[in-house]
Amino acid sequence: MDGKYDIAAIRREFPILDRKVNGFPLVYLDSAASSQKPRTVIETQREYLTHFHSNIHRGVHTLATQATEAFEGARETIKEHFNAAENAEIIFTAGATDGINLVAGTWGRANLTASSTVLITRLEHHSNIVPWQILASEIGFKIEIIEIFPEGSIDLEDYNAKLALAPSLVCFSHVSNTLGTINEAKLLTSLAHNAGAVVMVDGSQAAPHMNVDLQDINCDFYVASGHKMYGPTGIGFLYGKRALLDEMPPWRGGGEMISSVSFDVPTTFNVPPYKFEAGTPHISGAIALGAAIKWMESVGLDNIAAHELALTKYAHEKLLQIEGLRIYGTADNKAGVVSFLVDGTHPSDLGTLLDQLGVAVRTGHHCTEPLMDWYKIPGTVRASFGAYNTFEEIDALVAALERAIKMLK
Amino acid sequence: MGNMKLLEARQNEIIEEFSMFGDWMEKYEHIIEMGKDLNPLVDIDKTEDNLIRGCQSRVWLTAQKDDVGDVVFSADSDAIITKGLVALMVRVLSGAKPEDIANVDLHFLEDIGLNTHLSPTRSNGLASMVKQMKMYGLVFSAHS
Numbered sequence: 009m010d011g012k013y014d015i016a017a018i019r020r021e022f023p024i025l026d027r028k029v030n031g032f033p034l035v036y037l038d039s040a041a042s043s044q045k046p047r048t049v050i051e052t053q054r055e056y057l058t059h060f061h062s063n064i065h066r067g068v069h070t071l072a073t074q075a076t077e078a079f080e081g082a083r084e085t086i087k088e089h090f091n092a093a094e095n096a097e098i099i100f101t102a103g104a105t106d107g108i109n110l111v112a113g114t115w116g117r118a119n120l121t122a123s124s125t126v127l128i129t130r131l132e133h134h135s136n137i138v139p140w141q142i143l144a145s146e147i148g149f150k151i152e153i154i155e156i157f158p159e160g161s162i163d164l165e166d167y168n169a170k171l172a173l174a175p176s177l178v179c180f181s182h183v184s185n186t187l188g189t190i191n192e193a194k195l196l197t198s199l200a201h202n203a204g205a206v207v208m209v210d211g212s213q214a215a216p217h218m219n220v221d222l223q224d225i226n227c228d229f230y231v232a233s234g235h236k237m238y239g240p241t242g243i244g245f246l247y248g249k250r251a252l253l254d255e256m257p258p259w260r261g262g263g264e265m266i267s268s269v270s271f272d273v274p275t276t277f278n279v280p281p282y283k284f285e286a287g288t289p290h291i292s293g294a295i296a297l298g299a300a301i302k303w304m305e306s307v308g309l310d311n312i313a314a315h316e317l318a319l320t321k322y323a324h325e326k327l328l329q330i331e332g333l334r335i336y337g338t339a340d341n342k343a344g345v346v347s348f349l350v351d352g353t354h355p356s357d358l359g360t361l362l363d364q365l366g367v368a369v370r371t372g373h374h375c376t377e378p379l380m381d382w383y384k385i386p387g388t389v390r391a392s393f394g395a396y397n398t399f400e401e402i403d404a405l406v407a408a409l410e411r412a413i414k415m416l417k
Numbered sequence: 418m419g420n421m422k423l424l425e426a427r428q429n430e431i432i433e434e435f436s437m438f439g440d441w442m443e444k445y446e447h448i449i450e451m452g453k454d455l456n457p458l459v460d461i462d463k464t465e466d467n468l469i470r471g472c473q474s475r476v477w478l479t480a481q482k483d484d485v486g487d488v489v490f491s492a493d494s495d496a497i498i499t500k501g502l503v504a505l506m507v508r509v510l511s512g513a514k515p516e517d518i519a520n521v522d523l524h525f526l527e528d529i530g531l532n533t534h535l536s537p538t539r540s541n542g543l544a545s546m547v548k549q550m551k552m553y554g555l556v557f558s559a560h561s
Binding site: 030353354355356357359360361364371372386387415416 | 474
């Protein structure tokens with residue numbers, strides 16, 4: 009592989025990788041659920057809480073100023089990294105789920121009617137399904153499903169047919185969390201725009217694995233979670249185009265999101281992004297997320313993507329040598345996720361035995377029940393990769409699997 | 418009248434049985450064997466009503482009272498390790514008095530080092546199954 013990719017140095021940044029699980033060295037293959045944290049993220053959070061903590065935006069004292077600068081600096085880091093047009097387009101949320109609920113609760117509530125149609129793909133995570141179902145049950149709009157091919161890529165013919173229904177909104181994930189398919193976000197966005205739809209992209213699985221250029225994709229909304237991109241839990245962001253954010257009504261009410269509050273005249277609201285950031289945010293989380301993004305940049309997202317692609321190819325090759333093993337998600341363009349089943353075994357049994365051997369994988373439906381139902385399977389075993397995973401760990405996975413299968417059969 | 422000593426003896430028997438195993442593999446191999454040996458439920462009993470939904474694996478449970486007033490459990494699972502654990506639960510609780518089932522302190526899983534499987538966060542349906550078994554005990558003792 010690429011000699012410039014210093015995997016040993018990268019692994020040294022992640023203290024948790026040194027631990028043992030059930031007496032075996034941890035083989036962490038569950039980064040799609042949540043990635044581990046490099047020292048710089050842990051240190052940044054500790055440093056902030058030790059020396060700089062204060063509430064932001066409202067104070068005149070030194071700590072308030074320093075905390076605000078760090079918090080807004082993280083917003084700037086996100087804006088730069090994802091190439092938004094301005095800082096006001098980056099709204100801090102609790103994570104991708106929170107961001108999608110924000111879009112549903114404000115833009116959706118203000119713009120969707122009983123005669124509207126919303127398109128979502130069959131690949132979506134529950135977080136990009138359920139907020140729309142809840143809103144649809146209230147407003148009465150129709151949800152149409154964009155079909156996929158069995159290997160896991162979007163059926164463009166079906167997509168175009170569904171776009172002919174003149175949807176108000178199109179939602180798709182940039183990368184599928186279960187199958188790993190990388191969707192052509194730019195193409196899908198431009199087709200949807202031509203049909204007059206607003207586009208919302210769930211970038212949870214893309215942000216940790218590739219460079220994402222929001223102005224190039226040209227989508228209207230994009231969400232991501234900090235904890236999947238080497239940052240803390242409880243923090244993420246929503247990107248929205250400024251013109252849309254200006255028009256959108258506020259969501260949660262509270263401090264920070266107002267311009268002026270009165271009992272006598274109508275309360276007026278702040279400008280984006282603050283209009284959507286009611287209450288004290290996860291300040292340390294936001295700042296540490298900034299550190300996580302800088303860490304990814306220091307390694308280089310293109311390098312991480314190349315490393316993970318090599319791992320994925322290697323995993324496919326090795327896993328397919330196991331008798332009776334079927335891989336779900338074999339699209340040409342896929343990120344570091346391998347979902348599989350082994351004939352005659354249940355995914356939860358495999359997961360339990362792999363855990364006994366120190367190998368952490370995810371088993372079950374991965375919050376994509378409609379997708380599992382479509383494949384007519386109860387779930388899969390999913391191995392997913394991060395910047396710190398090694399080829400030896402895939403060998404360890406394969407060895408553990410062989411042992412587990414032998415026990416189960 | 419209940420006979421809590423019976424359930425205690427059954428638990429101790431399992432603890433004794435598992436004490437012979439040197440490592441986790443032997444332990445799991447034994448559980449897998451028990452899963453394979455447990456008579457599967459016939460399809461007509463695998464109904465929605467009898468299904469205990471776990472996040473990962475599915476567990477079915479039926480219960481009835483026999484001639485002497487004991488509760489007889491039958492259970493099944495689509496995952497073999499879960500089924501082995503289910504078999505252990507059935508071995509302890511089936512053919513016992515309803516009030517004993519309702520009140521028993523199930524300590525054997527902890528004693529054999531498998532208590533993580535009972536944790537509600539484990540989502541294999543086992544914790545829900547134990548709750549359901551105790552519920553049957555409670556309901557049947559109220560009707561006796």
